[in-house]
Amino acid sequence: MPLSYLRTLEQDAxxxxxxxxxxxxxxxxEIKGLTWDTKNENIITIKQQLVEERTLQDNMTFSHPHRVLKDPKGNPFYSIRTEExxxxxxxILRKMKELNPLYQRLDAF
Known part of the structure; x- marks a missing residue:
């Protein structure tokens, strides 16, 4: 039911x-970290995740967030994987690409 509702909305990232x-x-x-080179036919490879990090500055405030690619959470033996x-x-992946034709990653977050 929730998926059918989502399909009625304007499709964005x-x-x-x-x-x-x-x-x-x-x-x-992991979805944010997907790139087009990780997709092969109907199989994708999860090998990274995109996270936002902030650093504690000398004045005890946090910096603006910056995006960093990291290994997926957990044991790499299980977290780096392929999914059919x-x-x-x-x-859906094609639609994501349609929305972001010049962007290397699949998302637009």
Missing amino acids: YTLAIQFASYGIFRVG LPEAGIA
Whole structure:
């Protein structure tokens, strides 16, 4: 039911990412870290995640967030993996690419 509702909304990076997450076991950062070179036909490789980090400055305030690519959370033996997607999942990836034709990563967050 929630997926059918999401499909009625204007399709943007957020609604597409939520729909995409239902076709596999993905963390948000893993979806943000996907690049087009990690997709091969209906198989994607999870090998990184995109996280936002802040650093504590000398005046005890945090810096503005900056994006960093890191290994996925957990044991690398399990967290770096390949996932097979159904055609509906691939269609979502194509739509993400359509929304961001010049962007290397799949998202626009």
